[in-house]
Amino acid sequence: MAVTNKKSSFDLLSIPIIKKFIKSKWYPGIFQWTVLLVFSIIVFELVAGTVNPHRNFGTTMTWVLWWPIIPILFIALGRFWCAICPFGKLSDIIRKMVGSERPMPKFLRKYGIWLIDLFFIAITYSDHVWGIVESPRGSGYLLLLLVTMVVATSVFYERRTFCKTLCFLGGLAGNYSRSGALQLRGTADICRTCKTQSCFKGSEKAEGCPMFQFVRTMDSSAECNICGNCVKNCPNESIKLNLRVPTKELWSLKNPKLEHASLAAVIMGIVFVQNITMLEIWGQILETISFVTGTSNYVVNFTIAFIISMALPILLLLGAAKLATILGMPNTIKKNFILFGYAFIPLDLAGHLGHNLFHIITEGKAIWYNSLAFIGQEVTSGDLSLATTPTVQMLQYIIITIGFIGSSYTAYKMGKQATFKAMLPYYGLMLVLGIINIYLFSLPMSHRV
Amino acid sequence: MKHWKFALIAAGWFLFFSYNTAVLAHEGEEQEAETYLKDFSTNEHEHSDTEEQVTDSHDSHEIEDSTHDSEDSREHDSHETEASTNHNHSNQEHSESTIKEESHDDSGSHDQGGGHGAFTGEETGPNYIVLSSIASVNAGFLLIGIWNRVRKGGNYHGGNK
């Protein structure tokens, strides 16, 4: 049984007003409808507004505001974004109206996270080849393609099949939420004797867990949206919503999986790609690659840079696992690869946050200008930045240092039975990844808008 | 579900996605021409190379190759000159140069430009072909859902209430 009976961490549901709000019909609906409304406006602006990305309200709100703040949300609130996500809400509406509620196909159950890994890689790759992020229309069509996938899965399959097995943001959210500061669990003694299991099955109060979680056995926050359905459904007041030390879940993983560890490594690769391609020396890097390949074809040269960036974290992790095994780490190389892959997550978060901090701080005023322009106000604009580049860089270095400490401490906790010598390759690996990130942030970057 | 239904849905998805991927690619191509021309030399470089690829995928190689060569040498030259200027910048200088570039916008409204990049492209309206194709695929799925409900006469909840 994976539920908690620890009394030490603070239970937010012990605050009456929070419990009442989460149990009410307003939660999470009030957030969902607000986000759905904003999302509709953003999609409309992307597909029908100006094609100038610097002035498009949708581009600014999506890539300058939302994308940078999403990792902060995952750290602070776990996977709460998924509870209020417009795709998730759309899925809820469609299932309620016309859904067949068939069981999730075995294929998706088995290979869902791998599909998410692939989608993530494909979206990043196609963005760089076709410039989706810089193109309002491209971003709009990407969102509409995701809407189509949501509609298709929700018409046929039960609960949030799309969120659990196909949404690339869901994969990211799942991984990051393991480091989050919020966790929802049941109370072991209560759940043990429960006959209704209405947290999973649902009741007249709310649908059963949309993320296929059974609170009695749930041991991870990776798939819990904090949607509150189980809080509403549980007749025994078993649910607790605790604050916890960020990254704590990673310290004692019960069932680490290759696909999750790979996703953590893939995210690190994606952060590298995002950083490298925005560097002002990106042109020089391409030139160097073109010198080796003998072609100036952008797609060929970018593909090579992309493969190197994606493969680097995986190869480094594999090398560290092998070295650690040689130095006396218990378990096989594969098991060590899988377990310590999760230790990348704090650094992933830091890299993602650091990269996007650059955008939100140096392009932040675009949110204001474009929002005013959206409501028809004429505004005088100039520099879009909220702070100077050195200030941003200082913040980036601090964030990466925190990420490095988080990853190293996670590795330390994971390898508690190993000797310091056997752990050295992992500490070295985290240091190398931290240094690469800091080096990349020390170089001048170009802007999105 | 019967096999023919699976086949039909799979074929529909294939057509839909292959069509839209092409549209995305085309969108990128337009983007290259219109908005990628930021003030940064690196992006210009990217621009020329991506353009090559987009052309590559459509037409004859010979003509392109010659175009590429000439374009490329031109781009490379300009890149090198600009790159050398850029790389001598400290970060502070970079940020100052950005501000300088933008300072001429200060008197104008946001609508007239501003921000980090200069937009030189033409405004285009919504692409109704893409939008209606997405809308019809979604409507198709919703119709399947309605049809499933009608067939099952409302018994659709399974175990999850």
Ligand code: SF4
């Ligand atoms: S319904 Fe409540 S008591 Fe029963 S298993 Fe779920 S959380 Fe535990």
Ligand code: SF4
């Ligand atoms: S476990 Fe509870 S809060 Fe978490 S997703 Fe399931 S129903 Fe929602």
